[in-house]
Amino acid sequence: MKKIAGIAVALAAATVLSACAPGQGANTYSRSQARTEQSVRMGTVESVRNVRLEGTRTPIGTLAGGAVGGVAGSAIGGGRGSTIGAILGAVAGGVAGSAIEEGATRKDGVEITIRLDNGNIIAITQEADETFRPGDRVRILSGGGTSRVTR
Numbered sequence: 646m647k648k649i650a651g652i653a654v655a656l657a658a659a660t661v662l663s664a665c666a667p668g669q670g671a672n673t674y675s676r677s678q679a680r681t682e683q684s685v686r687m688g689t690v691e692s693v694r695n696v697r698l699e700g701t702r703t704p705i706g707t708l709a710g711g712a713v714g715g716v717a718g719s720a721i722g723g724g725r726g727s728t729i730g731a732i733l734g735a736v737a738g739g740v741a742g743s744a745i746e747e748g749a750t751r752k753d754g755v756e757i758t759i760r761l762d763n764g765n766i767i768a769i770t771q772e773a774d775e776t777f778r779p780g781d782r783v784r785i786l787s788g789g790g791t792s793r794v795t796r
Contacts, residue, residue, distance in 0.1 A: 670772030671795045683788035688759040688767075690781040690794075696770060698754040703746065710742015711735045757794050759783060769794050 718734020719727050753773040760766050769785065769792050777783065777794065784795050 670774030671793050672774050673772070678789060678791070681788055683786045686761055686785045686787070688761040688783055688785060690777050690779050690783055691758040691760050691766065692779055693758075693777050694756040695773070696754045696756050698752045698770075698772060705746065707739045707743045707746075710745065711739035714738015714741070757783075759785065759794065761785070 712735070714737050715731045715735035717738070719731035721727065721730035721734075754770055755773045755777065756768055756770045757777050758766060758768045767785070771793055775794075775796070781796070786793050786795060
């Protein structure tokens with residue numbers, strides 16, 4: 646039983662660590678964005694709306710949940726009952742692991758509507774790692790198909 650508990654803890658830790666993935670806010674850059682040119686536009690914040698950024702659903706959560714569920718399910722019954730329990734446990738664990746990962750990686754975000762200096766109005770949604778208020782002067786950095794709002 647200690648072996649099963651150890652495996653469950655290790656797999657749960659892997660799932661939790663997957664939640665530590667970097668966000669997509671004003672202050673977070675991916676490695677591929679480093680040392681790349683970005684265009685800069687200036688504007689004024691018109692409005693800010695709080696939003697929820699959905700979490701990730703990678704195979705890690707599903708596999709970890711499936712493994713834990715399979716091990717736990719195999720402990721039920723003996724012979725064929727053990728096999729059926731392992732299969733059902735793996736399926737249920739995979740579904741639960743995926744849902745847990747999505748919930749653990751969900752983040753608060755903001756939708757920022759900006760009037761650019763040229764008069765155009767744009768909206769950008771990003772992680773809420775910086776506070777913006779209507780009337781704030783901001784920079785919009787764009788490059789590689791992504792944009793972010795900074796001060």
